[in-house]
Amino acid sequence: MELIRRLFRRAPPRIPGRLWAEALDSMPCLARLQDGDLRRLQALTERFLAEHAISGAGGFAVTDEIALRIAAQACLPVLNLTLDLYRDMAGVIVYPSAFIVRHSEVDEAGVVHEWEAPMAGEALDAGGAVVLSWEDALEDHEWDDGSNLVIHEFVHKIDMGSGGANGCPPFLAEFHQGIDPARWTRVFTAAYEDFRRRVDAMERRLPADFDEDDDEHLDRYAELAQGLPMDPYGAENPAEFFAVASEAFFVQPAALAAAYGQVVELLEQYYLQKALRAD
Template sequence: MITRLLEQLRRLWHERGEPPSPPDPALWNKVEADLPFLDRLTIAERRRLRELALRFLAEKEFHGANGFALSDEILLSIALQACLPILNIGLDAYHGWIGVVVYSGDFIVPRTEMDEAGIVHEYDDVVLGEAWSNGPVLLSWHTDTPTNEHINVVIHEFAHKLDMVNGEADGFPALPPDMSRGEWGLAFNQAYTTLCEQLDAGEPVALDPYAADHPAEFFAVACEAFFDAPEQLRAAFPDVYAQLRRYFRQDPAASSLADTPAGEHAATKRVKPT
């Protein structure tokens, strides 16, 4: 089902080359009120993010799985969150694929796994998000998500997409020329090892424990924290924060939310995205 907003964006994008603003300006305020981490942006940055989100909606194809109706609010929320990481990188970072599939709540992905004896096991994996290399992004949408956890499935899955630009997701995305692969690897490898050791020792950790599942998951979870809990990430893993600051060309920890009204967090809680 294509909403009126998507239909208008796509038509005017192809006719004029630039997408228009949504017909109802109040729609932006309604959606952004549920994404408090956007309050770190300046007025100019927020304007650019809106423009980027509209281009994203015009270029990508959205589908509601199993008849799930996608409202304009859902579409704009996903677009804003997906485009926040590429605000200073550009939409070309999401080239090579077009599909975004949205489920109402958790969804099941069939898996096959071979054990050490060579026996293949089949099982159903309940997930909240999944990014496919050269394929679509699968997202779940929840309207009753707890607001006290810095978990963002949209940013997580689109971080995987950035990671996949240069191959399979491994926590080592394509870096700009002014960044060192050695420094990136050292910062992330040390932080990943530290997190795993903390979990093994039963110690409290600064990131979602799912980050210890694989270096690619550590990168995606770190990206969530970078935008949603930057002070926490910087305090726990300053070298990782520094690398992400250079990669995304943003410094969210430099902007305080202490004096801004808190909105409700609209991002979904991850169960086990891959």
């Protein structure tokens, strides 16, 4: 069925030139791409928009401009790979701002803990959607500080293609023959452990009574975090390390490349893109 559907699917709608040009101008993460790459990104984005629904939630209306920006960023990591990496996805859901997610966890004593927390983005496993807060996605474009929520969540989706998000994405026969999975695990595990040590050392320099509602404390945190090769959230677990390293790879790779050259080398082999623009 799938093949027949593909054969008879009409060509995806073309993105009007003015809309595409405006989208490119608004996203610093696409500035390093050369003209040929941008044309391929546009064609891939058109296919993405034809294949995946991007819908609003919490009263949010997704405009063409917003859908286009999300789709273009989602397509950046798979520009030289395949959209099939997003086949297992029930669309994209966009909230106006951070959304509340109910979490539950069973502790070692078997007690179930439940809590609610605001989230900027979430990639749901097992065929689920990618959920985004547009306010947070937009901040990444305005501040250009190396983070990119949309890329982050879609990288989780890629990672989930091989047995859940664990920091080891699926290696595809067509693209990744040159990657030794054992080396991937070795390099990423060593870098993750090192990064955790760096984040621990940074946190020891924070005020002992650190309060995340205190602006001075937050400024101090931001100042110390700038000394790290990437967002400290990458120390959370191997899946977050892979997602945060990928964000840095696509947006501001210099510090990551200086600290973890072998990670950047493997990400170049995985995404089949150069981290630093060759000019």
